[in-house]
Amino acid sequence: MKDLYQKALQYIPGGVNSPARAFRAVKQKPIFIEKGEESYLFDREGKKYIDYCLSFGAIILGHSEKRVCKAIKDAIDKGCGFGLSTENEVVLSQIICKAIPSIEKIRLVNSGAEAVMSTIRLSRGWTKRDKIIKFEGGYHGCVDSLLVSCGSSLTTLGIPTSSGIPEDFLKTTIVLPYNDIHSFRAIIEKYYSEIAAVIIEPVAGNMGVIPASLEFLKVLREETEKYKILLIFDEIITGFRLCFGGFQNIIGIKPDFTCLGKIIGGGLPIGAYGGRKEIMDCLAPDGTCFSAGTFSGNPIVTSAGISVLSILKKEDPYQELTEKTKYLLESCNKSVKINQVGSMFTLFFTEKDVFSLASAKSSDCERFANFFKCLLKEGIYFPPSQFEACFLSTSHSNKDIEKTKKAIKQIL
Numbered sequence: 001m002k003d004l005y006q007k008a009l010q011y012i013p014g015g016v017n018s019p020a021r022a023f024r025a026v027k028q029k030p031i032f033i034e035k036g037e038e039s040y041l042f043d044r045e046g047k048k049y050i051d052y053c054l055s056f057g058a059i060i061l062g063h064s065e066k067r068v069c070k071a072i073k074d075a076i077d078k079g080c081g082f083g084l085s086t087e088n089e090v091v092l093s094q095i096i097c098k099a100i101p102s103i104e105k106i107r108l109v110n111s112g113a114e115a116v117m118s119t120i121r122l123s124r125g126w127t128k129r130d131k132i133i134k135f136e137g138g139y140h141g142c143v144d145s146l147l148v149s150c151g152s153s154l155t156t157l158g159i160p161t162s163s164g165i166p167e168d169f170l171k172t173t174i175v176l177p178y179n180d181i182h183s184f185r186a187i188i189e190k191y192y193s194e195i196a197a198v199i200i201e202p203v204a205g206n207m208g209v210i211p212a213s214l215e216f217l218k219v220l221r222e223e224t225e226k227y228k229i230l231l232i233f234d235e236i237i238t239g240f241r242l243c244f245g246g247f248q249n250i251i252g253i254k255p256d257f258t259c260l261g262k263i264i265g266g267g268l269p270i271g272a273y274g275g276r277k278e279i280m281d282c283l284a285p286d287g288t289c290f291s292a293g294t295f296s297g298n299p300i301v302t303s304a305g306i307s308v309l310s311i312l313k314k315e316d317p318y319q320e321l322t323e324k325t326k327y328l329l330e331s332c333n334k335s336v337k338i339n340q341v342g343s344m345f346t347l348f349f350t351e352k353d354v355f356s357l358a359s360a361k362s363s364d365c366e367r368f369a370n371f372f373k374c375l376l377k378e379g380i381y382f383p384p385s386q387f388e389a390c391f392l393s394t395s396h397s398n399k400d401i402e403k404t405k406k407a408i409k410q411i412l
């Protein structure tokens with residue numbers, strides 16, 4: 001594994017294709033994965049790990065799920081992609097639109113970032129305004145104007161914003177504190193005529209799991225409606241993770257747009273954005289807002305997505321996943337703060353009553369790094385940063401949970 005890492009460093013910047021994989025925050029060398037089966041990952045040296053990162057939330061039925069793999073293989077046998085329309089795209093789009101009523105029409109793309117980028121463009125095109133509001137700690141993918149005050153990888157690396165983004169781009173982004181009604185109202189009242197959209201993770205998964213308060217989300221909906229600003233829910237993590245649909249189904253708030261990704265591609269690269277019909281119809285070819293992609297709606301990816309969503313609809317595992325996650329977290333003592341929403345959770349290493357990005361101290365990160373290292377030794381893989389959410393899949397067995405509980409208790 002050491003040799004492979006050296007080779008990777010020679011050819012790939014930092015040895016990785018996405019920074020979180022470099023394990024810098026936990027002061028470890030990256031691991032190289034050979035295969036995944038059910039709840040397990042196997043590295044190149046054959047070491048087995050119970051996986052609670054699950055491809056950063058993209059996997060919900062476990063790795064190499066037989067029915068999903070069959071759907072993928074069947075699709076591959078017919079060809080890898082044609083740059084033409086296929087039935088799969090229509091089927092997947094229909095499943096999603098039926099599950100999330102605010103999505104009247106949907107476009108499939110190749111990543112969450114692409115979905116967000118396209119939604120922002122469409123919002124600006126529709127409203128003829130330029131400014132976007134995002135919230136501190138929200139991560140919406142590698143999108144130039146939103147790479148400021150992110151949680152996730154950037155926070156982990158201690159980078160406030162990425163280099164290479166023109167100042168003028170950032171001038172169009174207003175960053176506000178999460179869950180702070182007062183500052184949101186103050187800004188909206190001042191700048192409403194310039195604001196195209198407000199984007200939020202309704203359950204923030206990139207500063208650890210921190211749900212937005214219902215009151216806050218209601219205010220966002222009321223104020224944006226009042227000033228004809230578009231409300232975007234980034235449900236790239238929460239879509240089909242917490243119920244069969246989005247978090248919006250649970251709270252009963254309809255955004256104008258929803259961004260999806262991760263689970264809807266069954267572990268393969270995907271993104272999607274959708275919302276009100278009259279706005280979606282402004283996309284090319286019917287409208288003037290451009291959105292295109294060689295691989296968009298790829299038949300293999302959509303086949304995996306249809307398979308996963310069909311299984312989730314039929315088996316409705318959400319209640320059981322929530323209970324299992326709750327049971328797992330009973331092993332934690334008072335030295336950590338726990339946040340759980342369904343099968344998403346985070347253990348916060350903090351001495352404060354409430355965890356926040358701003359109050360995270362380097363000693364907290366140090367404690368998390370030690371915890372991560374100890375877990376890894378026990379064959380348990382958590383996301384390599386305490387700002388990333390942990391997840392459970394339907395393939396985590398009682399044995400996995402018991403082993404993890406015991407390890408967490410001992411390590412803490």
Ligand code: PLP
Pocket residue numbers: 056111112113114116139140141142201205206234235236237261262270271
């Ligand atoms: N939005 C959220 C909430 C995410 O968690 C992520 C990725 O982790 C993205 C957007 C970007 O998605 P992708 O990595 O597929 O571009």
